[in-house]
Amino acid sequence: MMSDENRDPQTHDPEAGPMHPVTAGSxxxxxxxxxxxxxxxxxxxYERDHFYGGCMTGPWCFAGSRWVATRAMKxxxxxxxGNSVNDPSDRGSYLAVYWVENGHHDDHFxxxxxxxxxxxxxxxxxxxxxxxxxxxxxxxxxxxxxxxxVPVDVAxxxxxxxxxxxxxxxxxxxxxxxxxxxxxAEGLPGLMADGPVxxxxxxxxxxxxxxxxxxxxxxxxxPIGPDATMQLFFVEDDPRECWDRFVxxxxxxxxxxxxxxxxxxxxxxxxxxxxxxxxxxx
Numbered sequence: 615m616m617s618d619e620n621r622d623p624q625t626h627d628p629e630a631g632p633m634h635p636v637t638a639g640s641x642x643x644x645x646x647x648x649x650x651x652x653x654x655x656x657x658x659x660y661e662r663d664h665f666y667g668g669c670m671t672g673p674w675c676f677a678g679s680r681w682v683a684t685r686a687m688k689x690x691x692x693x694x695x696g697n698s699v700n701d702p703s704d705r706g707s708y709l710a711v712y713w714v715e716n717g718h719h720d721d722h723f724x725x726x727x728x729x730x731x732x733x734x735x736x737x738x739x740x741x742x743x744x745x746x747x748x749x750x751x752x753x754x755x756x757x758x759x760x761x762x763x764v765p766v767d768v769a770x771x772x773x774x775x776x777x778x779x780x781x782x783x784x785x786x787x788x789x790x791x792x793x794x795x796x797x798x799a800e801g802l803p804g805l806m807a808d809g810p811v812x813x814x815x816x817x818x819x820x821x822x823x824x825x826x827x828x829x830x831x832x833x834x835x836x837p838i839g840p841d842a843t844m845q846l847f848f849v850e851d852d853p854r855e856c857w858d859r860f861v862x863x864x865x866x867x868x869x870x871x872x873x874x875x876x877x878x879x880x881x882x883x884x885x886x887x888x889x890x891x892x893x894x895x896x
Contacts, residue, residue, distance in 0.1 A: 636676060637753075638767050639716025640723070641817055642669065643779075643844070644748040645699070645706035645834070652742040653892040657708070659740045661886065665710065668733055672725045674718035679770040681709040681777050681881035684894040690857050691879045692864070698781050698842065698876035699747045701835050706746030707895045709779070709881050711846070713770060716753070719820075723750060745834035751817035751844055757798070758813045759806040766815040769848045774812070774883065776849040778860060781877040783842040788872045790841050796872050805863045810850040817844040842876070853880035 648656030661680065670678050683691075688704045697703045714722045733739060756766045764772050784793045805811060819837035838844060849856065857880065864875035884891065 634765075634767070636767060637716045638677075638713035638815070639753050640714040640719040640820075641751040641753065642712040642714070642723075642726070642748075643709070643751055643817075644711075645709045645746040646748070647705060647707045647744050647746060648895075649742040649744070650896065653895060654889050656740060656743055657884075657889055657892050660708065660710070661884070663738060664733070664740070667738065668730055669710070669712050669726065672722050672729060674715045674722040675712055676715055677768070677770040678710065678712040680884040680886075681711070682884050682891045682895075683707050683709070683879060683881050684891055685896055686894070687853065687880045687882065690853065691877075692861075693876065693878075696876065698783070698838050699779065699835060700877060700879060701746075706834075706879070708884075709777070711770060711777070713767065719750075719752065745832060747835045748833040749837045750820040752820060754816040754818050754843065756813060756815050757802050757806070759809075759811060763813055764848075766813055766848075769813060769815070772848070774848040775851055776853045776883065777881045778811075778847040778849055778853060779877065779879045779881070780845040780847065780860065780863075780875055781838055781842055782845060782867065782873050783839065783876050784873045785871060793873045796867075796870055800870075801863060801867055804866065805847075805859050809859060810856050811847050811859065812850055813848045815846045815848075817846070818842075819844065838876075849880075852882070 646660075665678060665680065669675055683706060688707075691697070691700060691703045694703045700706050782793070782797070784790055802814060806814070818840070819842065821837055822833075847860075853860075860878055860880075864878060867873050867875060882891070
């Protein structure tokens, strides 16, 4: 049975405060395509330089991981038209996700905005890439399958096989409160029970501002709206083995009349130190 918010290790006892002090308050979600013919070079540049020099060495960034959408993963994405993240729907091959400690959003991302300019000026950029969706998010809540789960705060280091990125938005006339209640009571339990989907971290996009607008590259599709929710699901198996759960989740949400899925994308974990999957992107 999926644990409720009171079983979230981060909010186990609201009166007592967090059970552990290091919690994810913000996320950088950066989805990128290398240009064709530059797949290996991009993978090595990002993994062996930019992952660290552009993100992990910054203050208050305490976890990061990389994920990849092969052609087989891209073929599972939906919707094809009107996708709020992947436009067109097969855009975006490599996803990097970073956790920033709660309460230090500005501390880290002000450093990051300055750092990326310094790296490009020092010749440590990579021109043969195109961003699909690079957006900052703030943490909203977590949901879990198990009563004693792996906390989302350490999920990037746990070694999950896959990650699924879902955006849900309320239908016209539906309230965000009613949608959230349905997700907690029906949507997420039906998706997560007795299967390989271990947890769900829910996020709200940060609108682009002067800091993010000054990036030395186009950042891709716009942040999702204030009523939309980015859900990151940590999955223990190949997404192809359980994708019907996500298709059913979207169908049940649509049938409820309360909301819809505007983006659904599965990713495999990259194999660090190798070029695995670089020949499977297109």
